[in-house]
Amino acid sequence: MSDFLNRNDVRFFSGRSNPDLAAGICAQLSVPLDQTYFSRFSNDNLHVQLGTSVRGRDVYIVQSLTPPVSDHLLELLMMLDIARGAAAREVHAVIPYFSYARSDKKDAPRVSITARLIADLLQTSGATQVMTMTLHSPQVHGFFSLPTDPLTARGLFVDYIREKQLDRCNTVVVAPDAGIAKAAAKFAERVGLPLAVGNKIRLSDTSVSVNDLVGRQVEGFQHAIVYDDEIATGGSVDEVCQIMVKHGITEITVICTHGLFLGRAVERLSSIPEIVDIVTTDTVAIPQEKRLPNMTVLSVATVFADAIRRNYFRLSLGDLFTYGEDVEVTGVQCAP
Amino acid sequence: MSDFLNRNDVRFFSGRSNPDLAAGICAQLSVPLDQTYFSRFSNDNLHVQLGTSVRGRDVYIVQSLTPPVSDHLLELLMMLDIARGAAAREVHAVIPYFSYARSDKKDAPRVSITARLIADLLQTSGATQVMTMTLHSPQVHGFFSLPTDPLTARGLFVDYIREKQLDRCNTVVVAPDAGIAKAAAKFAERVGLPLAVGNKIRLSDTSVSVNDLVGRQVEGFQHAIVYDDEIATGGSVDEVCQIMVKHGITEITVICTHGLFLGRAVERLSSIPEIVDIVTTDTVAIPQEKRLPNMTVLSVATVFADAIRRNYFRLSLGDLFTYGEDVEVTGVQCAP
Amino acid sequence: MSDFLNRNDVRFFSGRSNPDLAAGICAQLSVPLDQTYFSRFSNDNLHVQLGTSVRGRDVYIVQSLTPPVSDHLLELLMMLDIARGAAAREVHAVIPYFSYARSDKKDAPRVSITARLIADLLQTSGATQVMTMTLHSPQVHGFFSLPTDPLTARGLFVDYIREKQLDRCNTVVVAPDAGIAKAAAKFAERVGLPLAVGNKIRLSDTSVSVNDLVGRQVEGFQHAIVYDDEIATGGSVDEVCQIMVKHGITEITVICTHGLFLGRAVERLSSIPEIVDIVTTDTVAIPQEKRLPNMTVLSVATVFADAIRRNYFRLSLGDLFTYGEDVEVTGVQCAP
Amino acid sequence: MSDFLNRNDVRFFSGRSNPDLAAGICAQLSVPLDQTYFSRFSNDNLHVQLGTSVRGRDVYIVQSLTPPVSDHLLELLMMLDIARGAAAREVHAVIPYFSYARSDKKDAPRVSITARLIADLLQTSGATQVMTMTLHSPQVHGFFSLPTDPLTARGLFVDYIREKQLDRCNTVVVAPDAGIAKAAAKFAERVGLPLAVGNKIRLSDTSVSVNDLVGRQVEGFQHAIVYDDEIATGGSVDEVCQIMVKHGITEITVICTHGLFLGRAVERLSSIPEIVDIVTTDTVAIPQEKRLPNMTVLSVATVFADAIRRNYFRLSLGDLFTYGEDVEVTGVQCAP
Amino acid sequence: MSDFLNRNDVRFFSGRSNPDLAAGICAQLSVPLDQTYFSRFSNDNLHVQLGTSVRGRDVYIVQSLTPPVSDHLLELLMMLDIARGAAAREVHAVIPYFSYARSDKKDAPRVSITARLIADLLQTSGATQVMTMTLHSPQVHGFFSLPTDPLTARGLFVDYIREKQLDRCNTVVVAPDAGIAKAAAKFAERVGLPLAVGNKIRLSDTSVSVNDLVGRQVEGFQHAIVYDDEIATGGSVDEVCQIMVKHGITEITVICTHGLFLGRAVERLSSIPEIVDIVTTDTVAIPQEKRLPNMTVLSVATVFADAIRRNYFRLSLGDLFTYGEDVEVTGVQCAP
């Protein structure tokens, strides 16, 4: 079986949120990224045109829900609608960063479980399959009626850390809160390091407090790898790092899948000298001015390209998949 | 039968596009406008909370699709979703200005008939009925699967013009293009004036050209009432007025339902001294700085309130309705 | 790539409205028209049986909604239902003449937007794609949730007229009303002729009045090509022709896509000696007795066959498509 | 609780198949039958307008699927669509004779189970509930996703026969075939008569053969009551009657719910002198010229009115219902 | 064309009701039966995992609704859901014994037409096609919205009986009641034997009474072949056999498709010495202890495998199909 997709079977289009990642995925697959034309009417209506016939093809539309989220979402919905209406065979919504995954429950009366709403809107607009990465909670997978593959960047992080050949005796993986604990545990196991888990308590959308207890768990280590899914304003990772430092950590590696770096995030991260390495991905397009000298941006293009290739050749996506990160947590211990 | 809605049966909420109109509708109905809380997460996700229980109530959510259109649309979809999920009995989307009505056909390959897409998204999000005003083409009505009432502001314009007691011998109604001709004809008949119809040719979204032929039709008149559905950047109305002036018109009244006044619109309108009166409505919220001295903003609150009251008391909405503006066009003539 | 469809991949069936066109399409594609068996139970119930297995095939069902429309519609719905239930892969409703496209808006209270209703019934019955030709208004396209291709016969008319080598200096294309203006403009441009546009005012279903203004536009020309989408009872084309004659036109070519020729149509057309040529198509089956000596019936079989071939080979249908007829209207002028 | 419906809560409309029955139902309920306007465009498209506002009302639309069945079906679908689109609260399709109930199974490859298709079309068109009478097989009830009430006219027949005070010693009820046996058994039990069951073998749509075995069962009786659901061309009842006569029956009463009397039916029935009484109902409108002197047409208006009244007052419809006719068959015997 | 399915295109899985039949089907098709893992959580929740990737494959899931029916149904629904969610191309529910086909009508107020409910649940869970065998009534076919193929085992029985070379002069086929009469007639015709039909009257779920009339029909014959669709507790077949014996039959062959043999069935059948042969199939798994010495279990694996092969190669399933068993009944007579 060939490793190459038949160019005539597929079509790739990119919304305006992250064209570089879309181009990267296409480069990995040796297929062209087809043109899309965007404009805005004087009354602020969006206008989108796909540049190539999609009739009978498997169409992949790449769009991250980054700011301006509403515009990017509507662009995506329109592109799906066009592909369906133009008689595509399959219409894949590829959403590297699905921002609304955080709106996954009703934590007050009369609010919207918006992640579910968006999942339904994607289907109404014509998506037949969804690909995304590291949803905020694994249950969000169940909001989709369509076949949906939530991929993981963990493999990229594992390879990166393994290459660093960190001292296994004085390095600890730190999960800032219980929500990320299982994913961090799986990562820790794959790189052969112990794990400490904090209890992050959310005060508001922009302000969190991390229980100091995690500090006691890291005493005796020198290097901490703080492992999280998303850095928005950086408040939470800032506080964890300060607790680390207070408890004797002298070197910190920060790992996160979705590097939004909004508000004061860059400032916060650059003000902690112990942070030697910030490792993130390009699910969110990171402009040059936010790229700190100690920042490494791993491309998830390989992961999405691999998933698309496997889907095309009808191979299992098991290895690329997150599966609620539940497996093999047993045996992980924090025991310096 | 009482004229008052039972306050305990209904709930009114407003998105952020046009709260004054929402308040006006509620004032007309003697019911309170319920509170809605809006915020935005640091990652640009919207967060909306309805402030009052809607269980078993008829809920009305007022939102115009004005810029930023995507945010306002998503707000609306989330509010509908909340109302449905909180067990409302009926969920009415009240959309005084439905911007995407203009995207009503496939005028190029691989574009979206976005008006239909939005109609479907409204239903997916939980709307059970839709109220709107003066859709760009009457066929858009057929895009909605839900009971939908496209209302008209024509009655307001008729009353306004009748009060002016314009000279019937030297005043002519001008429809800038064939699309608006039927609506203009109905208006002309109700105010007892002759009609002239132009042929507008759209060069691009922001540039149109009006066939000079309409000029010949208005010769001999002094006062022209230019009747259109929407003024965005004002290019089209600008050109029509200049043709009018060239052909001897000395006084111009401009009437339009949706006064967006975007880009150079205000500048254009204020640069034509023959325009004595600009009559529009508040389907789109018009900020103070755009309100020219010769501008009259009629409130459609009475029209929507009347429709809601009739719906509540199960009366026919016939008189408020547009019906494709088809009826009674017979006999309308341009015959000075 | 071969130009021939694999006979084993497709199945073609015809309802009883226009078997000759169905046979023509199949001949163009070098595939057989499969047998369908029709009968009627004693209680007037229809009974339909498809004559060949459709399992896993792309099925094309050709049916025009010509009188008796209700029977032909129900036949179509039953044939779609059979194909779906018998496990066809794709089920294409090919509707050369979609009569209900005219019922596209609510022009009175409590009437049905029947074009939308029929679009939904087609989907309920199992259609997965729709092909049709020259819908009365381009917005009707948006009534279909399914991938839908409204084709155009314009190319046939262009070829026909070009071959005639008409004198470009004294021939004008006439659009009887604004609704057909854009399509006529596109046609005029392709044959390099000027355009005149009339204002048809519909008095009732069978009676229309054409504003005399169009007459002034054609003065100075000798030959007029009246371009319309449909001739039913012929009242409208009759009146336009008489206006033409009154304003000096001595030769008239009438072009229309859907030649229904109902009621007094044939009589009307044959009573105007200036009509030298009536050009129509076979979207509606025209019986021998209605074929006037000066009538040319172009077969749309080539257009549908081409669209089906392109769909089969996953080529763009762009060139066959109507696209609301909006493009390239710029520059068209009536300037003798 | 009042016995009268609040006139302001309900609306009744009739299609063109059976306006007398619709009027009869309304008379029973002391509510007016609202006006409906029907016309046909020159291209044979139907046009329907409901004459009264239905907003928030329970709408009942009465239409039997009698010839021309396709037109009557489409009328019904359009009326449902109008009621839904005009914001009715409930939309009841009242179908006294549902002709397509006979197309209830796939008895050949690639035919349609049209009864199921029609059930789906009714729902797509906006029906929220269905009322009908004596479906050809009780399983057809399961084709409807909507709450559906198949009523029975048996009560009317029971009352009629009881009044006749027939001699219980020499009268036998005859079910022409096994399909009607259970319903006939229930009838026989209610009137206290024995039952004989024939084996009808359908040769084609218009020709059946009744196994002579039933003749042996009726020997010794003088009066036979032939009980069937529908008489179309009368071939089957004709043959049964002849067998009866051959085996000594001297008086025959024919009972059927749906009296279509198509083709040679009237002629056939009038040529058997032993038939003393033909009892049928008005689910199908019977024109004067088909009403034989010995024919009694019982109106089902009372049954439908009663069902509507019970539905309105939320009472059980149990007594009016057919329930597959299964109950209480035990103990029925043919034992003279 | 090859007779072999491409193993890489298909996946076969079996629920826990009848793994032997599933294995038999796979053996017939020379494809492996893929692994499925079943377990039950401590709170009685079922847990199912498919053992092989199904991405882009045609998936066949074999499950009979045998006791425990609810567990087997839920297993099936979960397996369908998994296949759909894992991006299978087609998902076939293969249900050799569809127990709920018996719940096909509303024979009392406020009961469920459960066969229709289950049909809907299968679709909701992800089935795209259904294969089953000998539904209790042919109308149940119409409950499915999906392409559904109700197969028949009649061919197996015909072959079996032909091989026996029974004496045509003294053997009669017996249909215990009218419901099975048409299927029995078709069988009788194919084996060239006369037919007798009984009138079974159901007293309750476990108790029936067969009208003695059938006895008279078999007088003069020595060997009766009792032909039924299902034997549950065996009460009905028991009674028919006793009537046969009473009327002189000395040898009985019992044929039924679904051999449930519940309650006292085995005991009953073994107590009638005249029963020389019980012929059934493996749609229901028959444990060793219920296999009487005179019982022959024909495997339907060949029938299902043939249907699957035909579906895969897009051949007609006509010959395997039941078609309401209506055809060719004409001419069948009971005439010794």
Next chain:
Amino acid sequence: MSDFLNRNDVRFFSGRSNPDLAAGICAQLSVPLDQTYFSRFSNDNLHVQLGTSVRGRDVYIVQSLTPPVSDHLLELLMMLDIARGAAAREVHAVIPYFSYARSDKKDAPRVSITARLIADLLQTSGATQVMTMTLHSPQVHGFFSLPTDPLTARGLFVDYIREKQLDRCNTVVVAPDAGIAKAAAKFAERVGLPLAVGNKIRLSDTSVSVNDLVGRQVEGFQHAIVYDDEIATGGSVDEVCQIMVKHGITEITVICTHGLFLGRAVERLSSIPEIVDIVTTDTVAIPQEKRLPNMTVLSVATVFADAIRRNYFRLSLGDLFTYGEDVEVTGVQCAP
């Protein structure tokens, strides 16, 4: 406004899982529990009949998904289907214990997110609203398309503990793992006690291991209140209690909403002498033999009755609701 439901507006039915709770809810509301008839056909098919007309009523069907879960689920689906088909106005599925909430994510390839599947099946079967209690994760709420109210028993536990007047200086609330931490924090705050959080690691369905770290947090306290959502086999609570005891706790109160007490649960709980009180509810029916002397079963009938009453009178359910248990966690500390 009266506090009493109008008996004629509502109907209450109970499945077979927990009739006592259903009766308790009805008693609280002063309405009768209507009869439901259950039986099983000989082939194991379920048969259900509702005992009272539901036409136009709000129907509440109470069923916990306790063992046998599949039978109880199917009963529920059939009851919903009956209510819908019998023209109920609203159909509420009241599911005090929704067992499948635990199957809320894809933690391995090719498994089912069964909680989502069941949510969809409930809707397909006719539910219009859902009421349940303490779902395993708050995200499961988003699996339901219908208005859904996940209630909480926390108020009952708060009242119970407040009445005990526990010493605030030496009592600590213990959340066995992070999943329950937020709910436990809310409880702790309402009773004014500190909180400790353990890290439970699930080894398999029946075996878990609790990280010993929680032990250090409770040192210095005497009384621990272990707060969990569900006790199945009791393994997890057993281990937590033993850790408590090891770290000096001498009195333990165990609180859980869903007391399944399966397998060795009763044995385990009765073998720890420090457990002085086991507080649970009747969402799961607890048979007499499992009721330990130190067990207190609080009835949630009041909570469900209150929610139903509020729904009926259209009051907010805010106070009864769980809201992801997110609010007010701030300030909770473990600080002896």
